Amino acid sequence: MGWFKRLKEGITTSTKEKKETPEGLWYKCPSCKKIHTAADHANNKYVCQECGYHERIGSKEYFEIIFDNNQFTELHENLVSGDPLDFSDTKKYTDRLTDTIKKTGLKDALRSAYGTVNGQDLVVCCMDFNFIGGSMGSVVGEKIARSIDFCLKTKSPLLVISKSGGARMMEAAFSLMQMAKTSAKLSQLAQAGIPYISLLTDPTTGGVTASYAMLGDLNIAEPGSLIGFAGPRVVKETIGKDLPKGFQTAEFVLEHGFLDKIVPRTELKLQLGNLLRMLKS
Amino acid sequence: MTYLDFEKPIQDLEGELVKLKEVSSKSKVDLADKIKELEQHIADKTKELYENLSAWQRVQVSRHPERPYTLAYIDHVSNKTFIELHGDRTVADDKAMVGGFGELDGQTVMFIGQQKGINTKMRQIRRFGMANPEGYRKALRLMKLAEKFNKPIITFIDTPGAYPGLEAEERGQGEAIARNLLEMAQLKVPVICIIIGEGASGGALGIGIGDRVLMLENSWYSVISPENCSTILWRTWAQKEKAAEALKLTAADMSKNGLVDGVIPEPLGGAHRNHTEIFETVKQVIKKHLAELGKISPQERINQRIEKFSAMGVVHDMDA
Numbered sequence: 328m329g330w331f332k333r334l335k336e337g338i339t340t341s342t343k344e345k346k347e348t349p350e351g352l353w354y355k356c357p358s359c360k361k362i363h364t365a366a367d368h369a370n371n372k373y374v375c376q377e378c379g380y381h382e383r384i385g386s387k388e389y390f391e392i393i394f395d396n397n398q399f400t401e402l403h404e405n406l407v408s409g410d411p412l413d414f415s416d417t418k419k420y421t422d423r424l425t426d427t428i429k430k431t432g433l434k435d436a437l438r439s440a441y442g443t444v445n446g447q448d449l450v451v452c453c454m455d456f457n458f459i460g461g462s463m464g465s466v467v468g469e470k471i472a473r474s475i476d477f478c479l480k481t482k483s484p485l486l487v488i489s490k491s492g493g494a495r496m497m498e499a500a501f502s503l504m505q506m507a508k509t510s511a512k513l514s515q516l517a518q519a520g521i522p523y524i525s526l527l528t529d530p531t532t533g534g535v536t537a538s539y540a541m542l543g544d545l546n547i548a549e550p551g552s553l554i555g556f557a558g559p560r561v562v563k564e565t566i567g568k569d570l571p572k573g574f575q576t577a578e579f580v581l582e583h584g585f586l587d588k589i590v591p592r593t594e595l596k597l598q599l600g601n602l603l604r605m606l607k608s
Numbered sequence: 609m610t611y612l613d614f615e616k617p618i619q620d621l622e623g624e625l626v627k628l629k630e631v632s633s634k635s636k637v638d639l640a641d642k643i644k645e646l647e648q649h650i651a652d653k654t655k656e657l658y659e660n661l662s663a664w665q666r667v668q669v670s671r672h673p674e675r676p677y678t679l680a681y682i683d684h685v686s687n688k689t690f691i692e693l694h695g696d697r698t699v700a701d702d703k704a705m706v707g708g709f710g711e712l713d714g715q716t717v718m719f720i721g722q723q724k725g726i727n728t729k730m731r732q733i734r735r736f737g738m739a740n741p742e743g744y745r746k747a748l749r750l751m752k753l754a755e756k757f758n759k760p761i762i763t764f765i766d767t768p769g770a771y772p773g774l775e776a777e778e779r780g781q782g783e784a785i786a787r788n789l790l791e792m793a794q795l796k797v798p799v800i801c802i803i804i805g806e807g808a809s810g811g812a813l814g815i816g817i818g819d820r821v822l823m824l825e826n827s828w829y830s831v832i833s834p835e836n837c838s839t840i841l842w843r844t845w846a847q848k849e850k851a852a853e854a855l856k857l858t859a860a861d862m863s864k865n866g867l868v869d870g871v872i873p874e875p876l877g878g879a880h881r882n883h884t885e886i887f888e889t890v891k892q893v894i895k896k897h898l899a900e901l902g903k904i905s906p907q908e909r910i911n912q913r914i915e916k917f918s919a920m921g922v923v924h925d926m927d928a
Contacts, residue, residue, distance in 0.1 A: 409922035411865065412856050416841035465921030472918055494809075494831045496841060499855040500867050503831040504920040506810060507817055510789030511914040518794070534831070536782030537770075537810040542790055556782035556810070557772030565772050575777060585780045 356380050372592040381549050381592055383529060386438040386453035389488055393451060393596055399442030402450070403473050407434050408466045411501055420497040423459065431457045435466035436491065439474045441483060445600030447607070450478050453488040454535075462495035463535055468505025471539060475512040484522040484603055489540040493533020506538035513542050522606040524599070527554050527577070527586070545587045545602060548577035555580075612668050614657065618877070621650045654877040661826070663852040663861075667834055669826040670805045674880040676887070677737075678721035678764040679706060681804060684887035685762075685894065686710025690719060693753075696745035699779060704735045704771070705743030705815075707750040709759070712894065718754035720747050720815055721764030724805075737806075738771035741784035744814045748788050751795060760798040760898055763815040768833060770811030785814040792817035793914055798901035800894060802872070803827045803859075804879075819913050820897045823859035824886070825874040829867075830857035867920060 354368040355361070358380035368375075372392050373382040391397045407424070414420040428434060436458035441450045452474050454461045471487065478485045494502040516523055525543030527536075529552035536556050540546075548554060555562075555575035563570055573579050580586050590598050611619040625646050632639040661669070669675070682690050690710035694701040707720035722739055725731030739747075747763075754761050770781055792799065792815075801818035807829030823829060830837075834852035835845050842851075856862070859871040872893050875882035901909065 403925075405926035406923045407926060409924055411922040412854065414854055416854070465923050469921050469923045496832060496837060498922075499832075500830045500857065500862060500865070501921055503809060503813060504867055504917060506786075506813055507789055507793075507917040508920055510786060511793035511817070511917045514790045514793040515914065517790070534810055537785040537814075538789055539786070541780070541783040541786040555777050556770065556785070557777065561772045562774055562777060566774050570774070574774075583778050583780065585783050 354382075372595070374592050379550065379591065381529065381551060383456055383490070385455045385457060386433075386488075389453045390438075390440055390442075390451065392592065393444055393449075393486075393599065394440070394442035395444065395446065399440040399451075402439040402441060402477060403470050404434065404438065406466050406469060408464050408498070410497075411465075412497070412499055414497040414499070416497070423497070427458055431455070433458050435464065435470075436461045436495075437467040437470050439470045441477070441481075444596060444603060447600065447603045448481070448483040449486055449599070449603060450474050450481075450483045451486045451488065454490040456490045456492075456530075459495060459497075461491035461535075462493065462502070463491055463505050464495035464498040464502050465505065467495075468508045471509045472512045475516050478516060478521055479519055482519075482521060484524065484606065485516065486524045486526060486599070487539055487543075488526045488528060489531040489535050490528045491531060491533070491535040491540075493535055503534065506534050509539045510542060513539060517544075522603070524602065526590075526595075527580075528552050530554070532556065532558055541585065543587075544606075546585065547588045547590050547598075548580065548586050550577055550589050550591055552577040554586075610673050612665070612672065614661075614665050614668075617653055618650060618657065621646065621653060625650065651876065658877055662849065663828075663855075663858050664834065664849040666826050666858050667806075667828050667852055669878045669880075670828050672878065672880045675805060676879060676883050677726065678723045678766055678804065680883065681764055681887060681890060682706075682710060682719045682721070684884075685712055685891045686717070686719065687713075693750060694746075696742045696749055698742070698745060700740075700742045702740050702743030702746055703733050704737055704739040704767075705747055707747060709754075712891070712898075715898070716757075716759045717898075718750055718759050718761045719764070720750055720761065721804075722767040722811075722815070724766060735771055737767045738769055738811065739767065739814070740771050740773070740776045741779040741781050744770075744781075744784040744788050747815050748791055751792065751799075755795055755797050758797060760800070760901070761795065761818075762894055763799070763801045763818065765801060765803045765807050765812045765816055765829075766805035766827075767808055767811045768806050769808040770814065785810045788814045789817055793917070794910060796906040796910070798898060798909060799913075800897050800901075802890065802894075803829050803868075804890075806833075808833050817913070817917065819901050819909055820870070821868045822870045822872055822893065822897075823862060823868050824872050824879060824890075825859050826878050827859055828852075828857040829859075829862055830855045 356375040359378035361377040439452045524545045527548040531554045692708040706723045722737040724737035725734040799818035801816045801821045803823040834848040837851040838847040862868045875885040879886040
């Protein structure tokens, strides 16, 4: 009988000695399935250390990554959406808003803040996909418009981080007009010669692509992001064929000339700092 | 004449009228009084129906096959002086977007608009009025041309949306529309935009940033078509009536919500029943607004335009 033969059946560690694994200590990459500790993963800006997969993150994480010492002042943080159309689909819009605010701890799909990046002033508007698919409603448009006014007053450059499924259906034409509003305000920023950098992340589609996301003096994107106007399903229905591999990825959009650069999140702060320095008048 | 489903009562009455006229012409019986009575009855019925159209019924009217399209308006308003100009100078000439100079009672104006096809073949060539990026870039090129020579711009909007094709994505549909929004905000010449039929989403807005944005009585304007809205929110096409209602997409609702500057009344029973009348109404409305806008300085016009769009949206400031 070999010494390795189990004499007692089953696991015999007593429950007293059992080691508990706290929730969220490990991160498993959905792309390469490799496992890393959550702390390492956060240190690497939520980018998989094996395959470079960029996990979707929100404004909290982006502010942490971009602003020096995570120090920033939030702008217009208490704007919440109205319900001008008294809209109701499977759920009343007002209920949907209240539930989402409670669930996410966010007030709407975009947060705006100013601070410094490697010592240089910057206003950052960052979208949160968790909030009704990062959809663009009145609050998103209003916060961008007011942030542009702030940039005009303080002569600070603007960075908008887009992450959105497009317009917010529940605000219908009010949502559509946010495209007009943000683009019109950006034209004022352009007239004043203040730099505007647009960062497109996964996903950026619909009305957001067809307004502020594509209007940067510099358009940069995170690797592998889905970027397009019409969603891939709609395009597929239109052409009645399967879509080519890599269609509407950041790399595809770069290849067709609509992006200046693809910047991995791990290099984002460094490159932003460099660009801001070079653009300074 | 094509009748919409809800126009059945009118169709029946008009059928009766035709028969009555036939009888009257064949026999020697004088039916003039009867005919007159019936005509009055048809007019009353049409008025009754059209005064109480639901949102979805207005969407149907906006898509009526006999409703006039952009080029027909341009031809009339310019008294056939229109010279069409082609191409975006980069890739192609998009047949879904037309534009060019014309004279409006002696004043040179740049006309631009989406154009739907008038028959099966043309509908395909013009992609049902769904422009590619080249269309939006052609429109912008023509707007800049108008600005250079200080001519006002009139745009006619009639589109089910920007074309969602593979090449459109490759050539930057999103960028093309976005660029137009930004550039139109800063145009130094007066810009009047008129939604004559369908105004769907960014595809409509791409030529829709104006000092005056006006809607024909039976046109619609929103972020999405009622059918697609129904598919997304209720996962079925069947709720399109409900979606049309919920989107508040009619001219009356859009005007009430302050998202357009005015409504242009249509002839009784819709624009398709009397082309000449709607052309003339639109022409007079354009002239009136051009006269008003001409009195404002270019910089003031730009400021007012940007302020108007900046004020759109409903938010509550919990600090206030």
